[in-house]
Amino acid sequence: MRNPIPGRRAHCPQCLRPSTACICHCVQPVEHRTQVLLLQHPMEAMHPKGTARLLHLCLPHSRMEVAEVWPEAELQALLHGRWSAALPAPALTLLLYPPSPPDPSLPLQPPPAWEMADLARLPEGSPLRLVVLDGTWRKSRKMLYLNPALQQLPRLPLRDLPEGSYTIRKAHLPGQLSTLEASWAALHQLEPSQPALNGLLQAMATLQQQYRHWASGDKNSPQDQLVKFS
Numbered sequence: 001m002r003n004p005i006p007g008r009r010a011h012c013p014q015c016l017r018p019s020t021a022c023i024c025h026c027v028q029p030v031e032h033r034t035q036v037l038l039l040q041h042p043m044e045a046m047h048p049k050g051t052a053r054l055l056h057l058c059l060p061h062s063r064m065e066v067a068e069v070w071p072e073a074e075l076q077a078l079l080h081g082r083w084s085a086a087l088p089a090p091a092l093t094l095l096l097y098p099p100s101p102p103d104p105s106l107p108l109q110p111p112p113a114w115e116m117a118d119l120a121r122l123p124e125g126s127p128l129r130l131v132v133l134d135g136t137w138r139k140s141r142k143m144l145y146l147n148p149a150l151q152q153l154p155r156l157p158l159r160d161l162p163e164g165s166y167t168i169r170k171a172h173l174p175g176q177l178s179t180l181e182a183s184w185a186a187l188h189q190l191e192p193s194q195p196a197l198n199g200l201l202q203a204m205a206t207l208q209q210q211y212r213h214w215a216s217g218d219k220n221s222p223q224d225q226l227v228k229f230s
Contacts (some may be wrong), residue, residue, distance in 0.1 A: 006080075015053055019104065021214070025205040027057045030199040034128045034190050035064040035087055036183065037078055039150075041135030049211065051166065051180035051204060053133040061087060069137075069146040076149055088186050091126035092119075095153040096186045097133060097144065105146040114154030116189070121185065130186055134179045150220060158185050166204060180204050 012022040036051050038057050045066050056064040070078070082089045100108050108162050131153060133140040162185070166178035177185070184200045191197065220223060 014057065016156065017053075019049075021048070021211065023054060023207055024057070025212060026054060026203050027197040028203040029060055031190060032187055032194060034063060034130050034187055035083070035090060036062070036187070037129060037131045038062060038064040038142065038179075039078075039133050040064060041068055041133075041139040042066055043139060044135045050134065051178045051207070052132075054207055055183055057198065057212045058127075058200055068143055071120040072149065075147055079129070079149060079153070088127050090123055090129035093128055093129040093131060093153055094156040095131045095150060096156050096158075096182060097132075097140070098158075099155075100141065104139065106141050108141075108144060109148070110150045111151065112118060112154045115157070119190075128190060129185070130190070132179060132183050132186075136175075144230075156186055156189070158182070158189065161185055165201075166208065171191055178204070183214045 010019040011026060015023045015027075017023055036055075038056055040052050044050055044052065052064065056062050063078070065078060067173070068176060074164065079093050089107055094114075097177055100170065131151075135143060161177065162181075164177045165182055166181060180200055181204070184197060185193075187197050187200075
């Protein structure tokens, strides 16, 4: 996995944050079937309030790669190849990305037609892979533009989205969710009978509590004030 090189300060090898700002205590591994590929823009990797790394650490069947553009063969392997003996090649790979309004500076090919009902046509137990782009709207669209293989993926249409609750980072537009929240919604849609997925929201709540403690000058862990999600 390609990751940004840490600076001179000591960094946690798991969450990649400075050791004094480690968020590993926020991690809550959750059970899930859908494989998740997180493609993170390099500038987002440096954002202290990003949620993608926490999401990756909570999802055992996930991979995280950091770049703006990938060689075609490498990206095809990430999208459609077998990751390991425990993670077979997917029967279907979906991109988590909303409908794209026209942008002459970054033109995109229309995605293949697909809807949730098409899942029923797959054999039972077929492995799925969900691709998530982590970056600002402008950066993620540029990633989509620079990597044509991503444009060829069918997109997962999210439905009945809740209001965003990741309040420590301002959304640029109403209705925007953090990467963790959007991924939780997508996984919940693909695996509606998996209650363990709510552990992702618990992890995010703990992360927000930690940042509020740091902002108040308290460096201790807020684990004794957890918010429960069920």
